[in-house]
Amino acid sequence: MESFEENESLDQLDSAAFKFNHKLLGHPSLSMENLARVLPELPAGRVEFSKGLLNVNDDFEKTLENQTCKIKLEEIIENIRTSNSYIMVNHPDVHPSFAPIKRQLVEDVESIMRRLGIGKEAIDPRLFLFIASPNSVTPFHIDRYSNFLMQFRGSKHVSVFPQWDERAVTAKHHEAYMAYANTKLPFNDEIDALGTRFEFKPGEAIHIPFLAGHHVRNGSEDVSISMAIFFNTEQNNAWRKALRFNGIARNVLKKVGLSPAPVGQQAWRDKVKAIGWDAYTKIRELQTKNQNLFSTGLCMLATI
Secondary structure (H helix, E strand, O other), rough: OEEEEOOOHHHHOOOOOEEEEOOOOHHHHOOOOHHHHHHHOOOOOEEEEOOOOOOOOOOOOHHHHHHHOOOOOHHHHOOOOOEEEEEEEEHHHHHHHHHHEEEEEEEEHHHHHHHOOOOOEEEEEEEEEEOOOOOOOOEEOOOOOEEEEEEOOOOOOEEEOOOOOOOOOHHHHHHHHOOOOOOOOOOHHHHOOOOOEEEEOEEEEEOOOOOOOOOEEEOOOOEEEEEEEEEEOOOHHHHHHHHHHHHHHHHHHHHOOOOOOOOOOOHHHHHHHHHHHHHHHHHHHHHHHHHHHHHHHHHHHHHO
């Protein structure tokens, strides 16, 4: 593989968190000099950032969303070591200097998938870049994709939580997070004790399974630069749909005092729910189309 060193742990894709080594250390695209040049050139909306140290129980997505428009990116890049800032870049590969890295990473992900028999192509692969001041925190959250996170500069520790353990993230919170209905997850010392902590330094990578809760704290000695390849497989696409189905079903079942069976326990049940979600979305699309046709007809009649 071009980007990852061979490791038997790679066979645990989407079933457990694990650490291994990557081969991209020293890549010129990830130098601070190149980043300072490239980031201001990226299209609007590709770069989100916040200023001021976050807490582990903050709403990560809302914090970035609320502060992105308030701070000058150039100021943060120039003062990143001392400004207690956090930068997240969505799709840096739109810039030519990052496109080759993404191609390599996708090829490696797909080779792992083929070896495990879980598909031939990574679905909707996305590259994310993270630049953070020393001691900065990425709050407890979950990702709607599988990912491999690679460290290039500085150190950090990453705490990852069991993927379907309802003591860490409940089924109801999984469903709401997937639907973007609520992105703030409950977090306390009891939940924190359930995580596995990985110490992380340049040249190392970690796999964070689909929907596994995690939080990050950067080391105190240097700016942290890390990058992740996010992707879906046919399996986690089915989980995604099953969670959306459960979210709809929960609102119906609660009227009679019932709850849907959680996702991630029975593969056949998750597949049936995924099919149910596809059917539900097609019905909604037809309803919307018919409503639009009806509205158009009324407008035409009104002109007669």
